[in-house]
Amino acid sequence: xxRRPQACCARWLVLLLVSLLAATMAACGxxxxxxxxxxxxxxxVERGVASWYGPGFHGNKTANGERYDMHQLTAAHRTxxxxxxxxxxxxxxxxxxxxxxxxxxxxxxxxxxxxSLAGAQALGMTGAGTDQIELRVVGYQxxxxxxxxxxxxxxxxxxxxxxxxLLERGKHLxxxxxxxxxxxxxxxxxxxxxxxxxxxxxxxxxxxHLDSVLGLQSFVFRDDP
Numbered sequence: 001x002x003r004r005p006q007a008c009c010a011r012w013l014v015l016l017l018v019s020l021l022a023a024t025m026a027a028c029g030x031x032x033x034x035x036x037x038x039x040x041x042x043x044x045v046e047r048g049v050a051s052w053y054g055p056g057f058h059g060n061k062t063a064n065g066e067r068y069d070m071h072q073l074t075a076a077h078r079t080x081x082x083x084x085x086x087x088x089x090x091x092x093x094x095x096x097x098x099x100x101x102x103x104x105x106x107x108x109x110x111x112x113x114x115x116s117l118a119g120a121q122a123l124g125m126t127g128a129g130t131d132q133i134e135l136r137v138v139g140y141q142x143x144x145x146x147x148x149x150x151x152x153x154x155x156x157x158x159x160x161x162x163x164x165x166l167l168e169r170g171k172h173l174x175x176x177x178x179x180x181x182x183x184x185x186x187x188x189x190x191x192x193x194x195x196x197x198x199x200x201x202x203x204x205x206x207x208x209h210l211d212s213v214l215g216l217q218s219f220v221f222r223d224d225p
Contacts, residue, residue, distance in 0.1 A: 037081045037140075037147065039200060044080075044137040048112030050088065051130045052120035053105070056185030062103035063224050070117035073097060076105030077113055077135075078221040079200060081147055085139040088113065090123045091132040097122035100141065104224065107153065107191070109217045148224040149196040150203040151176070154216050156191045163190035169214055170194040174206055193223075 054070045062068050064082040077084070080101050089096040099119050106114040113135060117126070125131040154170055157163040163179045171177045174195035182189050194210060197203035203220040210218050 040081055040084070040137060042137055042139060046112055046135045047091070048133070049110060049130050050113040050115055050120075050123075050125070050133040050135075051106055051108070051111050052115040052117060052126065054117040054120075064102045066102050068103065068116075072116060073099045073118050073122070074102045074116045075099045075113055075119055076103035077101045078104060078106070078219065079150065080137070081140065082224060083140050084137050085141055087136045087138055088115070088119065088123065089134045089136075090125065091134055093124055093131075095123050098138070104221060107156065107219075107221070109219050148222055149198065150200060150220055151193040151197070151223050152195050152203060152207045152210060152218050152220055154192050154194055154210055154214065154218040156189045158187060158189060160190045163192050166192045166214075167194075170210060173210060173213060194218075196223075 053076070057068050058070045060068050062074075063076075068074070075086075075088070080086075082101055084101040085098065086101065087096055087098050097119050099115065103114070106112075111130070113133065115123070115125075120126045123131060123133070152174075155163065155166050157166075160179070160181075167177050167179055170192065171194070176196040177192070177194045180191040180193055182191060195203070195206050197206060197220075200220060207218045207220055210216055
């Protein structure tokens with residue numbers, strides 16, 4: 001007598017049980033929902049110049065509310081969601097390190113990432129201070145709250161009146177301008193920030209327009225809630 005019908009029945013029963021278990025886990029929250037941010041999917045890649053920041057900022061509050069610890073593998077990025085996990089590879093040495101984005105920066109044109117001291121040491125770039133890197137997003141963890149609006153920073157001054165003068169010029173082109181006061185190791189700075197934008201395309205277009213009209217060298221950053 002053939003046992004194939006019994007074997008097929010057994011396989012069918014196993015498949016049914018697996019399907020029921022998967023459905024139960026999903027209903028109970030056992031299957032985690034994928035985290036997705038428009039414009040920043042897993043695999044997002046960016047290339048550019050990285051710098052690093054260390055002792056002068058150690059212990060300061062970061063954009064996600066943590067205290068900056070220069071000995072941890074973290075970094076500052078101007079627009080990526082806070083909590084992004086990225087593999088950073090040096091294009092000059094091919095060394096790489098995995099870091100978590102917990103802060104905003106670098107607030108200098110032409111740079112894409114500010115590594116912690118530990119991150120910079122892992123890439124061997126503390127001596128030179130900067131390096132050409134490739135950043136690849138591999139996941140998200142920690143804070144993944146709704147992202148804030150994008151703004152264009154058009155200047156930073158040690159003199160508040162100079163900042164207010166530039167703000168007045170920029171306000172005629174885009175609404176939502178402000179002067180943000182920040183205390184840095186080198187002293188107080190007044191950052192002039194223009195507009196509120198929902199996409200990087202809008203913000204970058206505004207930055208290009210502001211640069212053209214006002215003769216500036218601006219950059220885009222995210223203003224987290």
